[in-house]
Amino acid sequence: MRHLLMRHFPPGLRQPLWPAALCAALAMAWASCAAQAQPAAGVVAGGATAPQAPGRTLDRIRATGTVVIGHRESSVPMSYVALGTPMGYSVDVCLQIAQALGRHLKLPAPRVAYRLVTSGNRFDAIEKGEVDLECGSTTNTAARRERVAFTIAHFIASSRIVVQSGKPYSRVEDLDGKTIASTVGTTNIDSLAREAAAKSVRVKIEPAKDHAEGFGWVVDGKVEGFAMDDVLLFGLRANHSRPEDLKVIGKPMTIEPYAIAFERGNPELKAVVDAELRRLILTRELHRLYDKWFTSPIPPQGLNLHMRMPHLLVDSLKYPSDFVPQ
Numbered sequence: 594m595r596h597l598l599m600r601h602f603p604p605g606l607r608q609p610l611w612p613a614a615l616c617a618a619l620a621m622a623w624a625s626c627a628a629q630a631q632p633a634a635g636v637v638a639g640g641a642t643a644p645q646a647p648g649r650t651l652d653r654i655r656a657t658g659t660v661v662i663g664h665r666e667s668s669v670p671m672s673y674v675a676l677g678t679p680m681g682y683s684v685d686v687c688l689q690i691a692q693a694l695g696r697h698l699k700l701p702a703p704r705v706a707y708r709l710v711t712s713g714n715r716f717d718a719i720e721k722g723e724v725d726l727e728c729g730s731t732t733n734t735a736a737r738r739e740r741v742a743f744t745i746a747h748f749i750a751s752s753r754i755v756v757q758s759g760k761p762y763s764r765v766e767d768l769d770g771k772t773i774a775s776t777v778g779t780t781n782i783d784s785l786a787r788e789a790a791a792k793s794v795r796v797k798i799e800p801a802k803d804h805a806e807g808f809g810w811v812v813d814g815k816v817e818g819f820a821m822d823d824v825l826l827f828g829l830r831a832n833h834s835r836p837e838d839l840k841v842i843g844k845p846m847t848i849e850p851y852a853i854a855f856e857r858g859n860p861e862l863k864a865v866v867d868a869e870l871r872r873l874i875l876t877r878e879l880h881r882l883y884d885k886w887f888t889s890p891i892p893p894q895g896l897n898l899h900m901r902m903p904h905l906l907v908d909s910l911k912y913p914s915d916f917v918p919q
Contacts, residue, residue, distance in 0.1 A: 650725045650856045655698050660691035663710040663724030667805040669828030670886040671748070671851065672729040675893040679707045682886040686747050686873065687728035687853060693869035694725075694862075711803060712778035716740045719854060726866075727854040730825055732780050733917055742863055743852040745870040745915050747879060749906045750822035751845030752781045755811055755830060758840045762818070765794055765843050771817040772797040774807035784847045785820040804829060811839065818842075822849050824900070831896045848905070850917045871913045879910070 654660055664679040665672040672681040688705060695703030710718050710727060718724045719741050730750070733743040754773065756762045765788055775782045777800040789796045799816055801807030807819040808829045819826070823841060830839045853870075856862055873879040880902070885891075887900040 650722070650859060650862050651694070651698065653722065654694055654703070654725060655700070658700055658702075659704040659706050660694055661706045661708055661723070661725045662687045662691065663708050663715060663718050663727040663729070665711070665729040666709060667803060667829070668730040668825055669832055670891050670898060671824065671828075673828075674709075679709075680892065681728075682882060683728040683730065683747070683851070683853065685882050685885070686870075686879070687726045689873055689878070690726060690853065690866055690869050693872075694865055697865045712776050713802075715778075716854070719856060722856075725855060730822060730851055731854050732822075732849040733852040733854075733915070734780060737854070738857070740857065741854040742857045742859070743854055743915060744863070744866045745874070745913050746850035746852045746906075746909060746917065747870065748824065748851040749903055749909065750824045750849040750851060752784050752820060752847040752849060753823045753826060753841050753845060754785075754818040754820045754843050755808065755826045755839055755841050756818045757811065757814070758838050760817065763842050765789065765796075765846075766792055767842075768796055768817055769794045770796075772799050773818040773820055774799045774801045774810050774816045775820040776801050776804050776807055779821070780847065780849065781820045781822065788846045808833075820846075827898055827900065831898055832894060850909075852915070867915065874910050874913045 662679070662684065664674070664681075664684055667673050668681065668683075670681050672679070672683045674680070691703055691705050695701075708718065708724050710724060710729065715724075715727050715729065715731065716737065719727055727741070730748075731737075731743075732750075733746060737743075754762075754765065754768070756768075762768060773785060773796050775785055775798060782798060782800065785796070785798060788794075799807075799810070801810065801819070804821060804825055807816075807821065808826075810816040811819045812833065823845070826841050830836050830841065833839060853866065855866060870879075873882075883902055887898050887902070890897050
Protein backbone atom coordinates (compact mmCIF):
# COMPACT_ATOMS: atom_id res chain seq x y z
CA MET A 594 0.00 0.00 0.00
CA ARG A 595 2.80 2.32 -0.99
CA HIS A 596 1.15 4.52 -3.56
CA LEU A 597 -1.70 6.99 -3.63
CA LEU A 598 -4.78 4.81 -3.45
CA MET A 599 -7.66 5.75 -5.70
CA ARG A 600 -11.39 5.47 -5.18
CA HIS A 601 -13.40 2.96 -7.23
CA PHE A 602 -17.15 2.98 -6.84
CA PRO A 603 -20.00 1.83 -9.08
CA PRO A 604 -21.71 4.72 -10.88
CA GLY A 605 -24.37 6.38 -8.78
CA LEU A 606 -23.07 5.13 -5.45
CA ARG A 607 -21.99 7.77 -2.99
CA GLN A 608 -18.53 7.22 -1.56
CA PRO A 609 -18.63 6.48 2.20
CA LEU A 610 -15.85 8.03 4.30
CA TRP A 611 -13.70 6.29 6.88
CA PRO A 612 -13.94 7.83 10.35
CA ALA A 613 -11.41 10.54 11.13
CA ALA A 614 -9.84 8.54 13.95
CA LEU A 615 -9.18 5.59 11.66
CA CYS A 616 -7.68 7.79 8.96
CA ALA A 617 -5.44 9.42 11.55
CA ALA A 618 -4.29 6.04 12.82
CA LEU A 619 -3.54 4.85 9.31
CA ALA A 620 -1.70 8.06 8.48
CA MET A 621 0.46 7.75 11.60
CA ALA A 622 1.25 4.11 10.82
CA TRP A 623 2.10 4.96 7.21
CA ALA A 624 4.27 7.84 8.20
CA SER A 625 6.29 5.71 10.58
CA CYS A 626 7.03 3.05 7.98
CA ALA A 627 6.06 4.70 4.61
CA ALA A 628 -12.41 -25.32 10.25
CA GLN A 629 -11.66 -26.49 7.02
CA ALA A 630 -13.43 -24.75 4.21
CA GLN A 631 -16.40 -26.89 3.22
CA PRO A 632 -17.05 -26.58 -0.53
CA ALA A 633 -20.49 -25.33 -1.44
CA ALA A 634 -22.79 -27.36 -3.61
CA GLY A 635 -21.37 -27.67 -7.08
CA VAL A 636 -17.76 -27.02 -6.06
CA VAL A 637 -15.16 -28.65 -8.26
CA ALA A 638 -12.25 -29.29 -5.89
CA GLY A 639 -8.61 -28.91 -6.92
CA GLY A 640 -7.06 -28.81 -10.35
CA ALA A 641 -6.68 -26.15 -12.98
CA THR A 642 -9.34 -25.23 -15.45
CA ALA A 643 -8.92 -24.68 -19.15
CA PRO A 644 -8.05 -21.06 -20.08
CA GLN A 645 -11.03 -18.92 -20.94
CA ALA A 646 -11.45 -15.90 -23.17
CA PRO A 647 -10.21 -12.73 -21.45
CA GLY A 648 -12.66 -10.09 -20.28
CA ARG A 649 -16.40 -10.07 -19.65
CA THR A 650 -16.45 -12.23 -16.55
CA LEU A 651 -20.21 -12.26 -16.18
CA ASP A 652 -20.67 -13.45 -19.77
CA ARG A 653 -18.33 -16.38 -19.12
CA ILE A 654 -20.06 -17.33 -15.89
CA ARG A 655 -23.47 -17.13 -17.55
CA ALA A 656 -22.30 -19.33 -20.43
CA THR A 657 -20.47 -21.95 -18.35
CA GLY A 658 -22.45 -21.85 -15.10
CA THR A 659 -19.09 -21.87 -13.30
CA VAL A 660 -17.18 -19.32 -11.19
CA VAL A 661 -13.41 -19.88 -11.28
CA ILE A 662 -11.62 -19.02 -8.03
CA GLY A 663 -7.90 -18.34 -8.10
CA HIS A 664 -6.35 -19.61 -4.85
CA ARG A 665 -2.87 -19.75 -3.31
CA GLU A 666 -0.89 -22.77 -2.14
CA SER A 667 0.56 -21.67 1.21
CA SER A 668 -0.97 -18.36 2.36
CA VAL A 669 -2.22 -19.73 5.68
CA PRO A 670 -4.90 -18.97 6.86
CA MET A 671 -6.03 -16.75 3.98
CA SER A 672 -5.78 -19.14 1.04
CA TYR A 673 -3.96 -22.47 1.00
CA VAL A 674 -4.21 -26.14 0.10
CA ALA A 675 -4.69 -28.74 2.84
CA LEU A 676 -5.87 -32.31 2.53
CA GLY A 677 -5.93 -31.77 -1.24
CA THR A 678 -8.53 -28.97 -1.00
CA PRO A 679 -8.19 -25.18 -1.44
CA MET A 680 -9.39 -23.44 1.73
CA GLY A 681 -8.98 -20.40 3.94
CA TYR A 682 -10.56 -17.13 4.98
CA SER A 683 -10.28 -15.49 1.54
CA VAL A 684 -11.55 -18.65 -0.17
CA ASP A 685 -14.63 -18.70 2.08
CA VAL A 686 -15.30 -15.04 1.24
CA CYS A 687 -15.04 -15.87 -2.46
CA LEU A 688 -17.43 -18.80 -2.13
CA GLN A 689 -20.03 -16.35 -0.83
CA ILE A 690 -19.33 -13.97 -3.73
CA ALA A 691 -19.68 -16.86 -6.18
CA GLN A 692 -23.16 -17.59 -4.84
CA ALA A 693 -24.06 -13.90 -5.16
CA LEU A 694 -22.91 -13.89 -8.77
CA GLY A 695 -25.08 -16.94 -9.39
CA ARG A 696 -28.11 -15.18 -7.91
CA HIS A 697 -27.43 -12.09 -10.00
CA LEU A 698 -27.25 -14.16 -13.18
CA LYS A 699 -30.25 -16.29 -12.13
CA LEU A 700 -28.20 -19.49 -12.19
CA PRO A 701 -29.97 -22.16 -10.09
CA ALA A 702 -26.78 -23.81 -8.82
CA PRO A 703 -23.55 -22.07 -9.85
CA ARG A 704 -20.52 -24.34 -9.76
CA VAL A 705 -17.11 -23.35 -8.43
CA ALA A 706 -13.81 -24.45 -9.97
CA TYR A 707 -10.40 -23.77 -8.44
CA ARG A 708 -7.21 -22.68 -10.18
CA LEU A 709 -3.86 -22.35 -8.39
CA VAL A 710 -2.19 -18.96 -8.85
CA THR A 711 1.02 -17.45 -7.50
CA SER A 712 2.08 -13.97 -6.47
CA GLY A 713 3.81 -13.71 -9.84
CA ASN A 714 0.94 -14.74 -12.15
CA ARG A 715 -2.26 -13.85 -10.24
CA PHE A 716 -2.96 -10.62 -12.15
CA ASP A 717 -2.12 -12.21 -15.50
CA ALA A 718 -4.66 -14.93 -14.69
CA ILE A 719 -7.37 -12.32 -14.17
CA GLU A 720 -6.50 -10.37 -17.31
CA LYS A 721 -6.44 -13.55 -19.40
CA GLY A 722 -9.81 -14.70 -18.06
CA GLU A 723 -8.31 -17.79 -16.43
CA VAL A 724 -9.83 -16.88 -13.05
CA ASP A 725 -12.91 -14.82 -12.18
CA LEU A 726 -12.03 -14.03 -8.55
CA GLU A 727 -8.50 -13.95 -7.11
CA CYS A 728 -8.85 -15.11 -3.52
CA GLY A 729 -5.53 -14.99 -1.75
CA SER A 730 -3.52 -12.50 0.30
CA THR A 731 -3.48 -9.64 -2.19
CA THR A 732 -2.97 -6.00 -1.21
CA ASN A 733 -5.03 -3.30 -2.91
CA THR A 734 -2.57 -0.75 -4.36
CA ALA A 735 -2.85 2.02 -6.93
CA ALA A 736 -0.37 0.32 -9.26
CA ARG A 737 -2.32 -2.93 -9.18
CA ARG A 738 -5.58 -1.14 -9.89
CA GLU A 739 -4.12 -0.27 -13.27
CA ARG A 740 -4.59 -3.98 -14.07
CA VAL A 741 -7.43 -5.30 -11.90
CA ALA A 742 -10.32 -4.12 -9.72
CA PHE A 743 -10.61 -4.66 -5.97
CA THR A 744 -13.58 -4.84 -3.64
CA ILE A 745 -13.84 -3.83 0.03
CA ALA A 746 -10.89 -4.97 2.16
CA HIS A 747 -11.64 -8.06 4.24
CA PHE A 748 -8.32 -8.00 6.12
CA ILE A 749 -5.56 -5.53 7.03
CA ALA A 750 -2.03 -6.87 7.52
CA SER A 751 1.40 -5.37 8.20
CA SER A 752 4.76 -6.31 6.69
CA ARG A 753 7.27 -7.74 9.21
CA ILE A 754 10.15 -10.25 9.33
CA VAL A 755 10.44 -13.81 10.67
CA VAL A 756 13.82 -15.03 11.96
CA GLN A 757 15.17 -17.92 14.01
CA SER A 758 14.43 -17.46 17.71
CA GLY A 759 18.01 -18.18 18.68
CA LYS A 760 19.37 -15.28 16.63
CA PRO A 761 19.90 -11.89 18.37
CA TYR A 762 17.49 -10.00 16.10
CA SER A 763 14.55 -7.88 17.23
CA ARG A 764 14.39 -5.11 14.61
CA VAL A 765 15.42 -4.54 11.02
CA GLU A 766 18.53 -2.60 12.12
CA ASP A 767 19.88 -5.82 13.64
CA LEU A 768 19.98 -7.40 10.18
CA ASP A 769 22.57 -4.99 8.77
CA GLY A 770 24.77 -6.82 6.25
CA LYS A 771 22.48 -9.90 6.21
CA THR A 772 20.41 -11.60 3.52
CA ILE A 773 16.62 -11.38 3.81
CA ALA A 774 14.18 -13.21 1.55
CA SER A 775 10.79 -12.05 0.32
CA THR A 776 8.36 -13.46 -2.23
CA VAL A 777 8.65 -12.27 -5.81
CA GLY A 778 5.71 -10.21 -7.07
CA THR A 779 4.70 -8.93 -3.61
CA THR A 780 4.69 -5.45 -2.09
CA ASN A 781 7.02 -6.70 0.65
CA ILE A 782 10.18 -6.67 -1.45
CA ASP A 783 9.84 -2.95 -2.16
CA SER A 784 8.76 -2.08 1.38
CA LEU A 785 11.76 -3.96 2.82
CA ALA A 786 14.17 -2.15 0.50
CA ARG A 787 12.57 1.19 1.36
CA GLU A 788 12.66 0.51 5.11
CA ALA A 789 16.31 -0.56 4.97
CA ALA A 790 17.29 2.52 2.99
CA ALA A 791 15.42 4.83 5.37
CA LYS A 792 17.33 3.37 8.31
CA SER A 793 20.69 3.10 6.48
CA VAL A 794 20.65 -0.68 6.84
CA ARG A 795 22.53 -2.72 4.23
CA VAL A 796 20.63 -5.88 3.34
CA LYS A 797 20.66 -8.27 0.41
CA ILE A 798 17.15 -9.16 -0.68
CA GLU A 799 16.74 -12.67 -2.07
CA PRO A 800 13.52 -13.24 -4.07
CA ALA A 801 11.68 -16.49 -3.28
CA LYS A 802 9.25 -18.09 -5.69
CA ASP A 803 6.58 -18.41 -2.98
CA HIS A 804 6.03 -17.97 0.76
CA ALA A 805 6.86 -21.58 1.60
CA GLU A 806 10.26 -21.34 -0.09
CA GLY A 807 11.23 -18.07 1.62
CA PHE A 808 10.13 -19.36 5.01
CA GLY A 809 11.98 -22.61 4.44
CA TRP A 810 15.20 -20.69 3.75
CA VAL A 811 14.95 -19.15 7.23
CA VAL A 812 14.34 -22.55 8.82
CA ASP A 813 17.34 -24.03 6.97
CA GLY A 814 19.57 -21.05 7.77
CA LYS A 815 20.09 -20.09 4.11
CA VAL A 816 18.88 -16.53 4.87
CA GLU A 817 18.60 -14.62 8.12
CA GLY A 818 15.00 -13.47 7.68
CA PHE A 819 11.89 -13.62 5.53
CA ALA A 820 9.87 -10.43 5.05
CA MET A 821 6.15 -10.92 4.48
CA ASP A 822 2.74 -9.88 5.82
CA ASP A 823 2.50 -10.63 9.54
CA VAL A 824 -0.61 -12.80 9.28
CA LEU A 825 1.14 -15.09 6.78
CA LEU A 826 4.27 -15.25 8.91
CA PHE A 827 2.26 -16.29 11.96
CA GLY A 828 0.43 -18.87 9.85
CA LEU A 829 3.69 -20.34 8.50
CA ARG A 830 5.19 -20.34 11.98
CA ALA A 831 2.13 -22.05 13.51
CA ASN A 832 2.29 -24.83 10.93
CA HIS A 833 6.01 -25.43 11.46
CA SER A 834 6.95 -28.56 13.41
CA ARG A 835 8.73 -26.40 16.04
CA PRO A 836 7.05 -22.97 16.10
CA GLU A 837 9.07 -21.91 19.13
CA ASP A 838 12.21 -21.97 16.94
CA LEU A 839 10.97 -18.92 15.03
CA LYS A 840 9.91 -15.39 15.96
CA VAL A 841 8.36 -12.44 14.14
CA ILE A 842 10.28 -9.22 14.69
CA GLY A 843 10.28 -5.51 13.92
CA LYS A 844 7.72 -2.76 13.78
CA PRO A 845 5.20 -2.82 10.92
CA MET A 846 6.85 -1.64 7.71
CA THR A 847 3.58 -1.19 5.82
CA ILE A 848 -0.18 -1.43 6.13
CA GLU A 849 -1.61 -3.98 3.68
CA PRO A 850 -5.38 -3.97 2.95
CA TYR A 851 -6.24 -7.40 1.53
CA ALA A 852 -9.08 -7.48 -0.98
CA ILE A 853 -10.54 -9.83 -3.58
CA ALA A 854 -9.33 -8.94 -7.10
CA PHE A 855 -11.28 -9.36 -10.34
CA GLU A 856 -11.75 -7.96 -13.84
CA ARG A 857 -11.18 -4.22 -14.21
CA GLY A 858 -13.58 -1.96 -16.10
CA ASN A 859 -16.71 -4.03 -15.44
CA PRO A 860 -19.13 -1.86 -13.36
CA GLU A 861 -21.85 -4.53 -13.24
CA LEU A 862 -19.45 -7.14 -11.86
CA LYS A 863 -18.01 -4.71 -9.32
CA ALA A 864 -21.46 -3.68 -8.12
CA VAL A 865 -22.39 -7.31 -7.41
CA VAL A 866 -19.10 -8.11 -5.67
CA ASP A 867 -19.16 -4.95 -3.55
CA ALA A 868 -22.79 -5.49 -2.57
CA GLU A 869 -22.02 -9.02 -1.36
CA LEU A 870 -19.04 -7.81 0.71
CA ARG A 871 -21.23 -5.16 2.31
CA ARG A 872 -23.86 -7.82 3.07
CA LEU A 873 -21.26 -10.08 4.69
CA ILE A 874 -20.01 -7.18 6.80
CA LEU A 875 -23.36 -5.71 7.84
CA THR A 876 -24.80 -9.12 8.80
CA ARG A 877 -21.54 -9.89 10.65
CA GLU A 878 -21.16 -13.06 8.62
CA LEU A 879 -17.65 -11.85 7.78
CA HIS A 880 -16.88 -11.71 11.51
CA ARG A 881 -17.99 -15.32 11.86
CA LEU A 882 -15.73 -16.34 8.97
CA TYR A 883 -12.89 -14.45 10.61
CA ASP A 884 -13.37 -16.32 13.88
CA LYS A 885 -13.45 -19.62 11.98
CA TRP A 886 -9.96 -19.05 10.56
CA PHE A 887 -8.20 -16.89 13.14
CA THR A 888 -9.54 -17.87 16.58
CA SER A 889 -10.47 -21.53 16.04
CA PRO A 890 -8.51 -24.68 15.12
CA ILE A 891 -7.86 -24.91 11.38
CA PRO A 892 -6.77 -27.73 9.05
CA PRO A 893 -4.64 -29.66 8.56
CA GLN A 894 -3.15 -29.82 12.09
CA GLY A 895 -5.94 -28.21 14.09
CA LEU A 896 -3.79 -25.24 15.06
CA ASN A 897 -5.34 -22.06 16.46
CA LEU A 898 -3.68 -18.75 15.55
CA HIS A 899 -5.45 -16.96 18.44
CA MET A 900 -5.46 -13.78 16.34
CA ARG A 901 -8.15 -11.31 17.31
CA MET A 902 -9.45 -9.03 14.58
CA PRO A 903 -7.01 -6.09 14.19
CA HIS A 904 -8.34 -2.74 15.41
CA LEU A 905 -7.83 -1.14 12.00
CA LEU A 906 -9.97 -3.82 10.39
CA VAL A 907 -12.65 -3.52 13.10
CA ASP A 908 -12.88 0.23 12.47
CA SER A 909 -12.82 -0.06 8.68
CA LEU A 910 -15.70 -2.56 8.69
CA LYS A 911 -17.92 0.02 10.42
CA TYR A 912 -17.97 1.95 7.14
CA PRO A 913 -17.67 -0.64 4.32
CA SER A 914 -15.86 0.98 1.40
CA ASP A 915 -13.20 0.09 -1.15
CA PHE A 916 -11.50 3.42 -0.50
CA VAL A 917 -8.19 3.04 1.31
CA PRO A 918 -6.57 6.22 2.70
CA GLN A 919 -3.06 7.21 1.65
